[in-house]
Amino acid sequence: MTLESTIQLTAxxxxxxxxxxxxxxxxxxxQETRKEFEGQITLVTFPIVRLSKKSPEQTGLELGEYLQKQxxxxxxxxxxxxxxxxxxxxxxxxxxxxxxxLKPDYGQFPPNGKKILIEYSSPNTNKPMxxxxxxxxxxxxxxxxxxxxxxxxxxxxNLINDRGVHICxxxxxxxxxxxxxxxENSGLKGDHLVGKYYVIFDQAYKKQIEELKAAGSTExxxxxxxxLILQAQDLLIKWENGDQAVINLxxxxxxxxxxxxxxxxxKLSISFDKYYYESNTYLLGKDLIxxxxxKNVFFKKPDGxxxxxLTAEGLxxxxxxxxxxxxxxxxxxxxxxxxxxxxxxxxxxxxxxGNEQDYHFKxxxxxxxxxxxxxxxGLYHLSYGMVDLPSGKMKxxxxxxxxxxxxxxxxxxxxxxxxxxxxxxxxxxxxKKKDLYRIIGLGALKYFLLKVEPKKRLxxxxxxxxxxxxxxxxxxxxxYARINSILTxxxxxxxxxxxxxxTLTIIERDLLVLLSQYPSIIEIAAKEYNPAQIANYAFxxxxxxxxxxxxxxxxxxxxxxKQFRLDLSAATxxxxxxxxxxxxxxxxxxx
RNA sequence: GCCUCCAUAGCUCAGCUGGAUAGAGCAACGGUUUUCUAAACCGUGGGUCUCAGGUUCGAAUCCUGAUGGAGGUACCA
Numbered sequence: 147m148t149l150e151s152t153i154q155l156t157a158x159x160x161x162x163x164x165x166x167x168x169x170x171x172x173x174x175x176x177q178e179t180r181k182e183f184e185g186q187i188t189l190v191t192f193p194i195v196r197l198s199k200k201s202p203e204q205t206g207l208e209l210g211e212y213l214q215k216q217x218x219x220x221x222x223x224x225x226x227x228x229x230x231x232x233x234x235x236x237x238x239x240x241x242x243x244x245x246x247x248l249k250p251d252y253g254q255f256p257p258n259g260k261k262i263l264i265e266y267s268s269p270n271t272n273k274p275m276x277x278x279x280x281x282x283x284x285x286x287x288x289x290x291x292x293x294x295x296x297x298x299x300x301x302x303x304n305l306i307n308d309r310g311v312h313i314c315x316x317x318x319x320x321x322x323x324x325x326x327x328x329x330e331n332s333g334l335k336g337d338h339l340v341g342k343y344y345v346i347f348d349q350a351y352k353k354q355i356e357e358l359k360a361a362g363s364t365e366x367x368x369x370x371x372x373x374l375i376l377q378a379q380d381l382l383i384k385w386e387n388g389d390q391a392v393i394n395l396x397x398x399x400x401x402x403x404x405x406x407x408x409x410x411x412x413k414l415s416i417s418f419d420k421y422y423y424e425s426n427t428y429l430l431g432k433d434l435i436x437x438x439x440x441k442n443v444f445f446k447k448p449d450g451x452x453x454x455x456l457t458a459e460g461l462x463x464x465x466x467x468x469x470x471x472x473x474x475x476x477x478x479x480x481x482x483x484x485x486x487x488x489x490x491x492x493x494x495x496x497x498x499x500g501n502e503q504d505y506h507f508k509x510x511x512x513x514x515x516x517x518x519x520x521x522x523x524g525l526y527h528l529s530y531g532m533v534d535l536p537s538g539k540m541k542x543x544x545x546x547x548x549x550x551x552x553x554x555x556x557x558x559x560x561x562x563x564x565x566x567x568x569x570x571x572x573x574x575x576x577x578k579k580k581d582l583y584r585i586i587g588l589g590a591l592k593y594f595l596l597k598v599e600p601k602k603r604l605x606x607x608x609x610x611x612x613x614x615x616x617x618x619x620x621x622x623x624x625x626y627a628r629i630n631s632i633l634t635x636x637x638x639x640x641x642x643x644x645x646x647x648x649t650l651t652i653i654e655r656d657l658l659v660l661l662s663q664y665p666s667i668i669e670i671a672a673k674e675y676n677p678a679q680i681a682n683y684a685f686x687x688x689x690x691x692x693x694x695x696x697x698x699x700x701x702x703x704x705x706x707x708k709q710f711r712l713d714l715s716a717a718t719x720x721x722x723x724x725x726x727x728x729x730x731x732x733x734x735x736x737x
Numbered sequence: 738g739c740c741u742c743c744a745u746a747g748c749u750c751a752g753c754u755g756g757a758u759a760g761a762g763c764a765a766c767g768g769u770u771u772u773c774u775a776a777a778c779c780g781u782g783g784g785u786c787u788c789a790g791g792u793u794c795g796a797a798u799c800c801u802g803a804u805g806g807a808g809g810u811a812c813c814a
Contacts, residue, residue, distance in 0.1 A: 193756095226757070468812045504742075598750065613749095613763070615776055616761085616763060621762090678751085
């Protein structure tokens with residue numbers, strides 16, 4: 147049991163004994179004591195005043211005395227208005243170091259027996275990834291790590307959108323204009339090569355539309371009748387019919403894209419346990435349509451199309467199967483949801499997908515519930531905000547995208563430049579430098595994207611480089627490197643007993659209090675599905691350590707104190723490393 | 738039209754199960770290096786928490802409405 151819950155329970159007991167009434171536990175509010183007051187834990191006594199029928203001050207005093215008598219870790223208290231500020235003994239805080247914080251599994255919750263499947267990334271194979279995908283990848287990966295630390299058994303899945311008319315557009319453009327270009331003979335990364343033809347298609351298509359309009363067609367007719375779009379649609383039909391030549395081309399071009407994606411994932415240290423391919427799942431779901439018709443969840447319109455009426459839920463009617471019997475997005479997703487459940491029997495299934503699809507997922511989950519799928523209650527859409535540029539939304543076809551590979555490269559280059567300017571790495575080996583620049587550059591990028599709550603939209607200005615100072619990844623990495631340097635110089639080894647002869651300094655205690663909060667931060671991040679909680683905590687911790695580092699000598703302290711401060715430093719380094727690891731960010735030994 | 742989400746310092750963001758004087762970083766200005774890594778630390782200035790009501794001992798936080806912004810509302814995905 148944590149000290150906080152002990153205080154809560156004892157306070158509840160105190161209310162029963164002193165005032166002869168009961169107060170539910172959740173109404174006993176504890177918060178961190180604000181810096182300007184003495185104490186570490188504060189009990190808000192306003193809600194209790196109406197039970198005690200005494201002034202807030204008197205109530206606070208009575209509760210404080212009761213708590214101090216019952217709980218040996220309480221060293222003292224003070225009352226200011228409706229706030230009972232409780233001071234905890236130094237030995238409690240120092241005891242946490244060896245007892246908890248320095249243990250290798252600090253922050254790892256025991257298994258909770260629940261399985262969760264997290265689908266994220268889910269790229270299309272017609273173009274390379276951009277900054278929006280990077281945000282998706284990082285959020286998905288971080289959530290997987292956080293939930294894993296919280297005790298879930300996590301499976302990371304990637305559903306690749308590898309078929310459809312958009313893929314055929316790239317294929318067609320390559321056939322028409324490619325002249326046999328391959329990643330090998332052009333030196334282009336596979337996904338970029340395919341993306342290039344996607345853009346070429348679009349340009350040529352637009353040109354045809356203009357020509358048709360000039361010849362008297364309406365915009366709509368032109369879009370529909372342009373030869374290129376007809377050819378692309380023809381290609382899709384051939385693909386669906388298994389035309390060998392088309393399938394071969396599709397396989398070849400997709401293999402280029404996969405090689406490209408793997409490279410990007412590797413650079414981002416993103417990984418998956420399970421891949422689904424839409425080419426294997428796009429026909430699923432039709433049996434669920436039959437099931438829904440039989441259960442009268444769906445209805446058929448005269449033209450044969452199948453719908454669900456959600457007007458009672460405040461939504462619209464939604465198409466689930468086309469009149470010609472072919473699937474729509476919803477059909478596939480229904481089938482894929484069932485497939486995932488058949489594969490894993492998970493308790494929860496998460497989709498990390500942008501907020502532009504909020505409505506789709508609302509409907510998807512609702513339909514599955516209406517179909518009577520009990521597992522549908524475990525479905526969750528982790529909806530995140532779009533990454534916008536100052537000019538607005540990124541659009542692949544208009545070239546207003548921040549390319550993932552370009553950005554990663556730029557970040558690493560910038561990291562190199564900054565580091566060399568500081569001149570600290572002169573004697574590093576070439577390999578060590580290379581690793582370091584990668585760690586710092588990616589640390590800056592990942593932190594930048596993860597420190598913002600997922601649901602909020604994110605503004606990225608390509609003209610303003612991502613910071614390396616202040617509230618950034620490199621700041622935290624630097625703090626780690628600094629600690630590592632001290633520990634190395636001291637040939638640090640953890641002892642079994644951390645003793646602190648004199649009283650703790652304020653900053654030492656602040657640091658210990660922060661360190662003690664790490665597990666509860668993980669819990670909050672896991673419950674909120676919010677990696678930004680971890681990111682902001684790591685920053686607070688690093689900031690607090692830097693202050694400590696400036697205020698107190700470590701290596702020059704006398705033996706007992708020195709060992710304590712080394713333990714404190716080691717604990718901080720360990721928590722920083724773990725926290726950053728949850729975000730997929732590495733920390734360097736020196737920088 | 739209807740639905741959903743967002744609005745906090747010049748900029749980027751924390752804080753939101755209601756609690757003390759609303760916090761960081763960047764940018765601006767000033768200071769700290771014979772001392773463990775200055776990617777650091779300390780200080781100054783900067784706020785009608787979009788607006789208007791309501792709930793209450795207490796509202797940035799909850800409720801209602803308005804305004805502004807984003808997204809959705811396709812036999813696209």
